[in-house]
Amino acid sequence: MKLHSMPGRLLALFRRRKLDQEVDDEILAHLELAELDARAAGLTPEESRQAARRNFGGIEQMKEDHRDHRSVPWMENLVRDFRYGMGSLARDPGFAVVAIGLLALGIGANSAMFSIVDAVLLKPLPFPEPERMVRLWESTPQGHNGTTTLTFLDWKRQDDLFDAVSVENNEKVTMATGGDPIRVSGKEVSADYFQVFGVRPQIGRTFARGEDQPGAARVVVLSNAFWRTQFASDPGILKRELVLDGEPHRIIGVLPTGSFDRDDAVFWKPMIFAPDQMNRGQHWLTPIARLRSGVTIEQARAKMTMLRASLNAVIYQKDWGFTVEPFARLLVGDTLRRSIYLAFGAVLMVLLIACANVANLMLTRGTTRRKEMAVRAALGASRSRLIVQLLTESFVLCLLGGAAGVALGALLLHALTPLVRATLPFTADLSMDLRVLGFAAAAVMAVLILTGLLPSLRTSFGGLSNVLNQAARGSSGSSATVRRTIVIGEVAASVVLICGAALLFKSLERLQEVDAGVRIDRVITMSIDLPSSAYPSPRSAARFYETVVQRLQAVPGVEQASVSQGLPLQGVQWGEYMRLPEVQEPLLVRLKFVDSWYFRTLQIPVEAGRGLEYTDRAGAPPVVVINQEVARYLSKTLGIANPVGRMVGIDVPGYGPIPEALVKVQIVGIIRSERTAGLNAPPELVAYMPLAQSPQQDIKLVIRTLSAPAAAMPAIREAVRQIDPNLALGDVMTMKQVKEQSVLWARQPTWVVGAFAVVAALMAALGLYGVLAHAVTQQRREIGIRMAVGASSGNVLAHILRGALSMLIVGLAGGLAGAFALTRVLKSLLFQVSALDPAALAVACVLMTLVGILAAWIPANRAARVDPMTVLRDEG
Amino acid sequence: MSKEKADVPYGTLDLLILKTLATLGPMHGYRIARRIEQVAENLVRLNQGSIYPALMRLEQQGWIRTQWGISETKRKVKFYSLTKAGLKQLSIEIASWERATALVARFLEAES
Numbered sequence: 011m012k013l014h015s016m017p018g019r020l021l022a023l024f025r026r027r028k029l030d031q032e033v034d035d036e037i038l039a040h041l042e043l044a045e046l047d048a049r050a051a052g053l054t055p056e057e058s059r060q061a062a063r064r065n066f067g068g069i070e071q072m073k074e075d076h077r078d079h080r081s082v083p084w085m086e087n088l089v090r091d092f093r094y095g096m097g098s099l100a101r102d103p104g105f106a107v108v109a110i111g112l113l114a115l116g117i118g119a120n121s122a123m124f125s126i127v128d129a130v131l132l133k134p135l136p137f138p139e140p141e142r143m144v145r146l147w148e149s150t151p152q153g154h155n156g157t158t159t160l161t162f163l164d165w166k167r168q169d170d171l172f173d174a175v176s177v178e179n180n181e182k183v184t185m186a187t188g189g190d191p192i193r194v195s196g197k198e199v200s201a202d203y204f205q206v207f208g209v210r211p212q213i214g215r216t217f218a219r220g221e222d223q224p225g226a227a228r229v230v231v232l233s234n235a236f237w238r239t240q241f242a243s244d245p246g247i248l249k250r251e252l253v254l255d256g257e258p259h260r261i262i263g264v265l266p267t268g269s270f271d272r273d274d275a276v277f278w279k280p281m282i283f284a285p286d287q288m289n290r291g292q293h294w295l296t297p298i299a300r301l302r303s304g305v306t307i308e309q310a311r312a313k314m315t316m317l318r319a320s321l322n323a324v325i326y327q328k329d330w331g332f333t334v335e336p337f338a339r340l341l342v343g344d345t346l347r348r349s350i351y352l353a354f355g356a357v358l359m360v361l362l363i364a365c366a367n368v369a370n371l372m373l374t375r376g377t378t379r380r381k382e383m384a385v386r387a388a389l390g391a392s393r394s395r396l397i398v399q400l401l402t403e404s405f406v407l408c409l410l411g412g413a414a415g416v417a418l419g420a421l422l423l424h425a426l427t428p429l430v431r432a433t434l435p436f437t438a439d440l441s442m443d444l445r446v447l448g449f450a451a452a453a454v455m456a457v458l459i460l461t462g463l464l465p466s467l468r469t470s471f472g473g474l475s476n477v478l479n480q481a482a483r484g485s486s487g488s489s490a491t492v493r494r495t496i497v498i499g500e501v502a503a504s505v506v507l508i509c510g511a512a513l514l515f516k517s518l519e520r521l522q523e524v525d526a527g528v529r530i531d532r533v534i535t536m537s538i539d540l541p542s543s544a545y546p547s548p549r550s551a552a553r554f555y556e557t558v559v560q561r562l563q564a565v566p567g568v569e570q571a572s573v574s575q576g577l578p579l580q581g582v583q584w585g586e587y588m589r590l591p592e593v594q595e596p597l598l599v600r601l602k603f604v605d606s607w608y609f610r611t612l613q614i615p616v617e618a619g620r621g622l623e624y625t626d627r628a629g630a631p632p633v634v635v636i637n638q639e640v641a642r643y644l645s646k647t648l649g650i651a652n653p654v655g656r657m658v659g660i661d662v663p664g665y666g667p668i669p670e671a672l673v674k675v676q677i678v679g680i681i682r683s684e685r686t687a688g689l690n691a692p693p694e695l696v697a698y699m700p701l702a703q704s705p706q707q708d709i710k711l712v713i714r715t716l717s718a719p720a721a722a723m724p725a726i727r728e729a730v731r732q733i734d735p736n737l738a739l740g741d742v743m744t745m746k747q748v749k750e751q752s753v754l755w756a757r758q759p760t761w762v763v764g765a766f767a768v769v770a771a772l773m774a775a776l777g778l779y780g781v782l783a784h785a786v787t788q789q790r791r792e793i794g795i796r797m798a799v800g801a802s803s804g805n806v807l808a809h810i811l812r813g814a815l816s817m818l819i820v821g822l823a824g825g826l827a828g829a830f831a832l833t834r835v836l837k838s839l840l841f842q843v844s845a846l847d848p849a850a851l852a853v854a855c856v857l858m859t860l861v862g863i864l865a866a867w868i869p870a871n872r873a874a875r876v877d878p879m880t881v882l883r884d885e886g
Numbered sequence: 887m888s889k890e891k892a893d894v895p896y897g898t899l900d901l902l903i904l905k906t907l908a909t910l911g912p913m914h915g916y917r918i919a920r921r922i923e924q925v926a927e928n929l930v931r932l933n934q935g936s937i938y939p940a941l942m943r944l945e946q947q948g949w950i951r952t953q954w955g956i957s958e959t960k961r962k963v964k965f966y967s968l969t970k971a972g973l974k975q976l977s978i979e980i981a982s983w984e985r986a987t988a989l990v991a992r993f994l995e996a997e998s
Contacts, residue, residue, distance in 0.1 A: 043916040067933025075939040
């Protein structure tokens with residue numbers, strides 16, 4: 011086919027009707043003229059007409075020839091098949107709705123899930139040359155650790171390795187708004203922070219060199235979302251100020267939309283190191299950096315190791331090193347990655363089951379359409395032509411299913427995003443972008459192959475005569491075997507999913523049953539950050555703690571109020587060395603600061619010695635209370651049976667920028683362990699020190715109420731406002747919610763897998779129902795004969811149910827085998843439940859069997875009501 | 887129609903049509919078919935219908951063009967005429983035909 015005739019040919023495709031008409035006209039004119047000539051030659055009218063036709067040759071053949079030359083025949087066929095496919099779907103709306111619905115569900119769930127997989131795991135980070143972005147750590151024998159100010163400044167000087175090195179430190183501040191102050195999150199960063207990300211501002215500028223040095227003016231950069239919501243996209247934003255913790259900051263720029271809108275932080279301001287922070291003792295910074303172009307991560311590591319060696323004289327942790335990690339790797343934890351793969355696996359399984367169902371529906375339809383195909387074949391359509399026609403029909407179906415699926419996927423994603431947002435890294439952009447659409451298209455093609463190819467091959471197969479001769483009587487044959495096999499596969503796949511879901515739910519239940527070591531009912535918590543401007547000294551902060559508890563205690567409905575740094579289950583901020591005089595190796599413990607009411611509020615019992623008292627305040631001898639884990643460790647490993655009364659040394663972090671200092675403290679008591687790191691983590695070694703002796707700025711109010719905690723909130727707010735109207739309360743959560751949140755990582759994949767397991771089971775049931783219903787229709791005659799010779803309805807019912815049960819049992823066996831094979835995948839996500847937990851697997855099997863029998867009941871019942879007389883008469 | 891008549895030699899129908907149009911100017915499909923039959927004087931058998939796909943092929947190549955006209959039976963029909971490109975194509979086809987027949991003729995002489 012020559013190229014230059016292509017446009018005309020393609021055009022002809024769409025002008026088909028008109029062109030056909032033209033050819034018809036031309037033929038008519040030709041025949042008339044021929045007839046006229048023949049009449050002139052003396053033939054009779056009848057002879058003339060015959061002669062004209064004879065001389066013309068085969069009219070239809072000529073038209074076909076004409077058409078073939080006129081356009082691209084396969085395309086013309088395609089268009090015809092496409093229309094035909096639409097038509098045949100429209101003639102069978104029940105089939106169309108079910109098939110399109112199944113495909114939409116499968117493809118929708120998959121494209122939504124793929125969007126998450128893509129955003130979190132596949133796509134490069136949404137920054138220029140993301141492979142150059144790294145995080146810098148000090149490495150300890152236990153793992154990564156933050157670094158110190160002076161070491162950070164050493165790193166910053168390695169400009170042959172890095173284009174930019176920046177710290178980032180989250181902070182919560184109170185922002186004046188004119189009305190009630192609000193608590194907002196921001197980041198303190200180095201001036202070249204945005205160079206690390208390669209991000210340019212949308213409005214204004216980011217920080218200039220030197221703006222992170224002492225004495226620089228106070229400036230701040232806003233996130234786009236914050237600018238839009240808080241400042242109504244004010245174009246004159248650069249003329250405005252932001253009052254943070256009572257200090258005005260000049261707004262110098264607004265970031266573009268994108269990743270930084272998904273972060274908690276709404277503002278960024280330069281971090282200016284205080285003289286007190288210039289040390290190598292306080293490991294508080296986790297810098298990020300951009301490698302110089304051309305420098306590999308290995309080169310950077312090697313160079314950093316050399317640098318570490320040269321700093322031996324000033325760094326006292328001799329066994330620590332420096333390390334460089336890709337930024338991307340640290341954004342996604344193992345649990346999240348596994349959970350996402352698991353959920354994706356579940357939706358893929360659902361798609362497979364949906365495909366199996368659709369393929370089955372098509373096969374069923376195929377048996378009824380066999381005659382149509384045979385007739386078409388008899389009229390001269392080639393086998394390949396028939397296959398193409400059937401495939402085109404499948405294609406129409408998949409296309410409609412795919413389109414509906416993409417729409418459903420967008421809806422799902424829209425609904426899911428707020429639920430999963432907090433679990434995903436801020437760089438993950440969840441959207442139905444071109445990549446997701448590409449995935450959906452690929453899924454549609456895969457579905458087309460899975461659902462279309464086999465049925466169309468089968469349907470167009472089969473010797474002509476044999477099909478035409480075969481009446482629809484009792485012909486189960488090989489196609490029924492194929493359909494049964496497909497249903498068994500569906501059952502097996504759903505059993506795998508249900509087993510997974512059952513295990514995950516059991517694990518979640520176990521997790522939630524874990525005793526957190528604290529009483530969580532009627533406890534409400536909230537965050538407060540004491541700004542350095544209003545609370546410059548430890549003494550001022552200590553005074554605040556005392557006042558706030560006194561005031562809150564007087565609020566009606568409050569049973570007990572307390573202040574602490576951090577909450578149960580949310581981790582302990584500080585990890586410090588506890589030094590025992592008789593032991594060489596210091597002991598690393600989590601260091602938690604609480605006031606004297608904390609143990610009482612959360613009802614943590616004192617096991618030995620005493621708890622913290624009101625008298626443990628500044629000026630009094632410093633004390634520490636340890637938990638049972640520390641006591642156990644001391645007695646087991648170090649042979650110290652009764653630690654109460656002993657003096658130990660602890661590195662205690664200072665207030666604000668004040669560096670940590672070694673303090674000699676006395677162990678005064680042992681308390682029962684609370685779960686600090688989450689319900690799934692074993693109790694940690696925790697030492698509690700009185701807040702009044704070592705005040706901290708970021709604190710929590712922990713309040714036990716007499717009735718529903720939410721009811722007391724207005725009065726609690728008012729009490730705090732009376733002390734300091736500029737303080738904003740943030741993160742208001744009951745302890746129940748804190749607990750819920752701490753198991754979110756386990757809850758989300760569990761519910762996703764659970765939901766899809768239900769969908770899968772229903773689909774498998776639908777498949778089972780479809781096959782049995784079809785079989786019953788096909789076997790009416792056989793059933794009729796059986797009943798005529800004495801089988802009871804009960805026998806027939808049992809016969810059909812037996813058939814269903816045999817499919818179910820084979821499916822269950824296959825599913826269990828699959829579940830065994832997949833234990834490795836699940837194991838790491840399960841908590842105190844074996845991946846082969848017999849009870850969970852049994853529940854899964856029973857559920858599937860019940861659903862399957864319910865699905866089989868309807869056709870079985872129909873079969874049992876077959877009236878032998880009617881059937882036999884019908885078939886004559 | 888007697889048995890000994892041959893079909894139009896493969897690939898020559900285009901040449902016959904082009905030559906007809908070059909000699910006699912614009913005409914409609916039936917006239918072209920009749921003209922070929924007359925010149926051939928019953929030497930070949932022509933299915934008159936087969937010229938229409940050929941005409942379309944030629945039109946797609948840009949060698950002939952069509953205009954609407956009125957037939958002797960007062961019907962709207964297409965009149966085909968040669969384009970410049972068609973005229974050039976005709977000379978090419980004639981040349982290649984002559985080369986082909988000369989070649990075949992030489993072979994046949996050599997054989998005998």
